[in-house]
Amino acid sequence: MEALIKLEDVFKTYQLGKVKLDALRGISMEIGKGHFVTLMGPSGSGKSTLLHILGVLDLPDKGKVFLSGRDISKLSESELAQARGKQIGFVFQQFNLLMNLTALENVALPMVFQGHSEEERKKRAEKLLGSLGLKERINHRPSELSGGERQRVAIARALANDPDIIVADEPTGNLDSATGKEVMEIFIDLHKKQKKTIIVVTHDPNIAGYSQEVINILDGKIVKNHGTKSKVLWKK
Numbered sequence: 001m002e003a004l005i006k007l008e009d010v011f012k013t014y015q016l017g018k019v020k021l022d023a024l025r026g027i028s029m030e031i032g033k034g035h036f037v038t039l040m041g042p043s044g045s046g047k048s049t050l051l052h053i054l055g056v057l058d059l060p061d062k063g064k065v066f067l068s069g070r071d072i073s074k075l076s077e078s079e080l081a082q083a084r085g086k087q088i089g090f091v092f093q094q095f096n097l098l099m100n101l102t103a104l105e106n107v108a109l110p111m112v113f114q115g116h117s118e119e120e121r122k123k124r125a126e127k128l129l130g131s132l133g134l135k136e137r138i139n140h141r142p143s144e145l146s147g148g149e150r151q152r153v154a155i156a157r158a159l160a161n162d163p164d165i166i167v168a169d170e171p172t173g174n175l176d177s178a179t180g181k182e183v184m185e186i187f188i189d190l191h192k193k194q195k196k197t198i199i200v201v202t203h204d205p206n207i208a209g210y211s212q213e214v215i216n217i218l219d220g221k222i223v224k225n226h227g228t229k230s231k232v233l234w235k236k
Helices: 047-054 077-087 103-112 118-131 147-158 177-194
Strands: 003-016 019-032 036-040 062-067 088-092 165-169 197-202 213-218 221-227
Touching: 003 047, 019 047, 019 062, 019 197, 019 221, 036 047, 036 177, 047 165, 047 197, 077 088, 088 147, 103 118, 103 147, 118 147, 147 177, 165 177, 177 197
Parallel strands: 036 197, 036 213, 088 165, 165 197
Antiparallel strands: 003 019, 003 062, 213 221
16 A cells, blocks of 8 residues: 555654653654554653644654655745645644634635635535535534534535545544544545545544554554454444
8 A cells, every 4th residue: 555654763852941852752654545544642642743743734853754755854844835735634623713714714715825716715615514514504603603513614624625634633522422423424434435544643442443543652652553443434
């Protein structure tokens, strides 16, 4: 399987006052195109830092990161921004929607930076929101939506530029269990029908059960890498 993202001996250290925090300590891994991977670990394990590296939101202090075969350390900031905008969609625990914009405007916004016309942005945003059951909510602002609806808007926004990769950081963390299940089923659908590569960070083993592969992180290192026996997605 083609490696869409590859890390080679990646280190990341943060300086907190006089203290150095080694967030990642020699991470090497590959994520194949069309794979569904969960990163698991306790608070402070380095899983969110790893997600930021995988999503090209941050660069390692040491080691190499390859996105579609390209060494990202050799890309300019504008090239990195283009790579993120075209290839990666982000979903966050806090939704990160702009409160003064409608659902439609939030979803259309990433397309502005890729040069799509206003008509194209509106048409695609409407289609994405409709596909996620939000046809009647497109003109509502985030404050007028439930938590589950906000997260669906955030997923639609992540899909705006039709990226290969969806990166989700604790996407069910602010949702009740039933709504969280609905959100994970959206990711399953995106993976199975649209062949998206899905990378999810969670501390919840129930969420990890939706993926093909679980990578356990502890103290900045991979301590276990294994497939799952998900009854939801991979039943034979």
